[in-house]
Amino acid sequence: MTVEMTMHKHKLSGRTIVGNGCLYVFLVALAVVFLFPYAFMVCRGLMTNTRFAAPVMHFFPDRIKLSNYVHAFNEGGFGMPLVNSLWLCLLTSVLTAVSSLVPAYAFTRLKWIGKNVMFAFMMATVMLPGIATQVPLYVMYSQFGMLNTFFPLFVPNLLFGGAMNVFLARQFLLSHPNEMYESATIDGAGPFRSFLSITIPLSKTIFLYIAVSVFMGMWGDYYTPSIYITLDSAPKTFALALYQSLWSQNNIAHPEWTFSACTVLSVTPTVLYAVFQKYLVQGIATAGIKG
Amino acid sequence: MMLSERRQSLKKKIRKSIPGWLFILPMTVGLCLFTLYPIVQSIMYSFHEYDLISVYTFVGVRNYINIFRDPAVHKALVNTLLFAVCNIPLMLVLTYLLALLLNIPLKGIKVFRVLYYLPCVIPAIAGGVLWSAIMKYGQEAPGIFNQIRVALGLSQSKYFLSGDFEAIRAILVMNIWGIGGGTVIWLAAFKNIPEQIYEAARIDGAGKITQLFRITLPLSGPMLLYNLITLMIATIQFNGTIAFAPYTGAGNNNATLMLGVKIYIDAFNRLKIGYAAAMSWMMMIVTAIITFLMFRVNRWMNNDG
Numbered sequence: 001m002t003v004e005m006t007m008h009k010h011k012l013s014g015r016t017i018v019g020n021g022c023l024y025v026f027l028v029a030l031a032v033v034f035l036f037p038y039a040f041m042v043c044r045g046l047m048t049n050t051r052f053a054a055p056v057m058h059f060f061p062d063r064i065k066l067s068n069y070v071h072a073f074n075e076g077g078f079g080m081p082l083v084n085s086l087w088l089c090l091l092t093s094v095l096t097a098v099s100s101l102v103p104a105y106a107f108t109r110l111k112w113i114g115k116n117v118m119f120a121f122m123m124a125t126v127m128l129p130g131i132a133t134q135v136p137l138y139v140m141y142s143q144f145g146m147l148n149t150f151f152p153l154f155v156p157n158l159l160f161g162g163a164m165n166v167f168l169a170r171q172f173l174l175s176h177p178n179e180m181y182e183s184a185t186i187d188g189a190g191p192f193r194s195f196l197s198i199t200i201p202l203s204k205t206i207f208l209y210i211a212v213s214v215f216m217g218m219w220g221d222y223y224t225p226s227i228y229i230t231l232d233s234a235p236k237t238f239a240l241a242l243y244q245s246l247w248s249q250n251n252i253a254h255p256e257w258t259f260s261a262c263t264v265l266s267v268t269p270t271v272l273y274a275v276f277q278k279y280l281v282q283g284i285a286t287a288g289i290k291g
Numbered sequence: 292m293m294l295s296e297r298r299q300s301l302k303k304k305i306r307k308s309i310p311g312w313l314f315i316l317p318m319t320v321g322l323c324l325f326t327l328y329p330i331v332q333s334i335m336y337s338f339h340e341y342d343l344i345s346v347y348t349f350v351g352v353r354n355y356i357n358i359f360r361d362p363a364v365h366k367a368l369v370n371t372l373l374f375a376v377c378n379i380p381l382m383l384v385l386t387y388l389l390a391l392l393l394n395i396p397l398k399g400i401k402v403f404r405v406l407y408y409l410p411c412v413i414p415a416i417a418g419g420v421l422w423s424a425i426m427k428y429g430q431e432a433p434g435i436f437n438q439i440r441v442a443l444g445l446s447q448s449k450y451f452l453s454g455d456f457e458a459i460r461a462i463l464v465m466n467i468w469g470i471g472g473g474t475v476i477w478l479a480a481f482k483n484i485p486e487q488i489y490e491a492a493r494i495d496g497a498g499k500i501t502q503l504f505r506i507t508l509p510l511s512g513p514m515l516l517y518n519l520i521t522l523m524i525a526t527i528q529f530n531g532t533i534a535f536a537p538y539t540g541a542g543n544n545n546a547t548l549m550l551g552v553k554i555y556i557d558a559f560n561r562l563k564i565g566y567a568a569a570m571s572w573m574m575m576i577v578t579a580i581i582t583f584l585m586f587r588v589n590r591w592m593n594n595d596g
Contacts, residue, residue, distance in 0.1 A: 041421045103318040112311025136332035159321030191310040220414025262417035
């Protein structure tokens with residue numbers, strides 16, 4: 001019996017090594033397929049103009065032309081939009097994290113009349129598709145004279161970070177030990193004091209999750225800005241500038257600059273994802289399982 | 292006496308509620324201003340003819356009736372349905388298979404999880420630019436895909452520039468590179484299956500394959516509903532073609548015109564505000580009905596099973 005078991009084990013491990021080897025080969029092959037569009041984009045962005053426009057579409061550049069990046073952000077016109085997107089996304093992501101934590105704190109740590117009703121009301125808005133409110137919001141912003149400015153892109157997040165973010169922040173705050181808040185209350189701390197000195201410092205995980213995911217979402221979004229910003233003279237976000245440049249003279253003359261710009265547009269969220277992967281996956285997991 | 296006592300306690304409750312109300316105030320204002328008010332307005336607009344500038348005429352349910360008469364809506368509806376019927380099962384199966392693969396406890400599997408996710412990180416507009424190049428059609432400098440097709444002896448495909456189903460097929464192909472996103476959710480579901488169950492199965496002599504069919508598959512089932520519903524909503528409201536297809540996403544011969552694209556064009560390019568609002572309500576009602584039915588089917592299956 002024992003001999004049989006060890007033999008069985010031995011046979012399995014031999015098979016496992018071969019099996020694992022095959023698996024690795026398969027995984028690497030699949031990774032090549034998955035990364036192909038990304039690599040294609042990076043390579044095209046490094047090509048010379050002649051190589052790019054050659055009668056045969058090449059994958060690899062013949063020589064690496066880093067100056068494409070300089071040109072794309074100077075003559076290519078993506079410089080100012082890049083700066084705009086950086087500060088706009090940074091501002092919005094931090095504001096959204098705060099405006100998600102504030103109501104989450106009210107939902108978890110404070111007792112007040114109407115709490116459950118308010119929570120149900122908020123959660124009901126999750127089901128509402130964005131398109132149902134987009135048309136009237138467009139009219140509203142146009143009446144306020146906010147079209148062709150950045151205001152429509154971040155003003156809503158100033159007050160309310162979105163139902164899903166508030167919900168996630170609430171789930172997170174529920175995991176805080178109650179004793180800390182109790183002892184703070186005994187020490188004479190009011191709700192505002194507790195929020196600032198306990199909730200905020202302890203909410204790094206959820207703060208980062210919300211901020212990073214909002215940053216990434218807003219950074220790549222060409223759709224929302226394309227609704228509100230239509231004039232040529234209006235300030236643009238990076239993604240919008242790319243979208244609008246597709247029909248421009250620049251793109252026809254120097255399509256490789258467009259690819260350099262696309263690379264920068266993609267590398268930013270890639271770096272963020274790589275650095276904050278732990279927080280992002282946790283957040284997606286919570287959102288998925290609770291939702 | 293009793294009454295005044297009750298009033299006293301109510302007063303106390305109200306006083307204790309003040310900090311909570313203060314904390315919830317910004318959110319309430321935000322919800323009213325940017326969600327509640329637009330919803331009410333949207334309902335109003337859907338019964339009016341409105342072009343943002345001059346006309347604001349009550350037309351009753353004419354906008355809703357026109358939806359059924361509009362040939363472009365029919366086309367969009369057919370396209371959306373076709374897309375949904377192909378995209379939803381394809382995505383569910385592929386994300387699940389990839390999740391199973393990435394769930395194998397191998398050294399370095401985490402690296403592959405990140406690598407496979409990377410195409411999802413590429414913003415839609417950059418994706419549009421690079422897929423247009425990959426799928427480029429033409430005698431001069433065809434894209435990589437058409438180079439492969441020609442090498443295989445096939446004729447070139449126009450992909451999403453095509454005027455028929457080929458265009459939607461191109462979108463399905465593009466979507467395959469984005470399966471990393473759905474995979475993450477399945478992986479989270481797998482992680483929630485207690486390790487002890489696998490241990491018990493191993494002790495009972497169950498192999499890897501038995502464990503897969505008897506534990507992983509049935510226990511990640513509840514996640515199917517969530518994935519199905521989010522996927523369904525995303526598919527019905529899909530407007531990603533705006534980033535790459537000609538005519539603001541409508542495509543040649545309206546081949547990639549989906550409901551989301553149709554609403555976008557009518558609202559923001561043609562300024563048919565009332566009609567677009569009516570369409571967005573129709574789309575919302577359809578989404579709600581399908582979601583409700585899915586929940587019902589799910590409950591019915593769980594009760595029987």
